[in-house]
Amino acid sequence: MTVLSINLNKVALLRNQRNIDYPSVTGMARIALQAGVGGITVHPRPDERHCRKSDVYELSEMLAKEYSAPIEFNIEGNPTEDFMALVAETRPQQVTLVPDDPDQNTSDHGWDILGNKERLTEIIERLHAQSARVSVFIDHEPEIALAAAEIGADRVELYTGPYFECYFRDDREQVLSQYKNTAIAARDAGLGVNAGHDLNLDNLAHFLQAIPWTDEVSIGHALTADALIYGMDGAIKAYLAEIAKK
Ligand SMILES: CC(=O)[C@@H](O)[C@H](O)COP(=O)(O)O
């Protein structure tokens, strides 16, 4: 079963437009969990333009207090010391390492693992010491999946921005086969496979039909936009129905 993890960044972005406390990030997490998501994702950036550190603490506390079965809390980000401290205090089940710069609008590439091998290996060891599963955000190249296994990652997250971009182009199947080869390399190396970025109701089922062993998809931007049309509960059910088509 592929887990749907809702990324709450865009709920936080809307909340941050005013100096008031709605829409509530934790409130929306509760609605999403009630509707059937299996995980909560946040990607706090240093400028706190989306999820703030306070959201991460509140979500961590809410999940621990209100849910007896473990809900996967996934924190994404570039592992600066500030980020590592936040993770150490909020104890997510999964940490997704993403190589984004503070001034980057959104994530737009995976890691150069070989160029960051020592740093990433050390970070992964520290996260494992806290019992967190570690996923590494990568581009769709099989050698990078192998490099992720070498540095001790548990999973890779395939950056699906390029898949979104080609979805209505003639080269879609060619690009998708590169994703599939990367997912095969990851699986053969013993890694789990996550995927995310600009997955939506158009492109999700087709991706999962090609790579049905995908462990998790994290979706935020499109899901939040769809929630304006269908409501959060309706949008999540629509995404779960797409996942069920695989
Ligand atoms: C790693 C990844 O692809 C997502 O976390 C993405 O960065 C979310 O984008 P926003 O933070 O722009 O919502």
Ligand SMILES: NCC(=O)COP(=O)(O)O
């Ligand atoms: N890891 C990807 C993610 O969390 C959501 O990305 P997007 O759906 O907001 O593009």
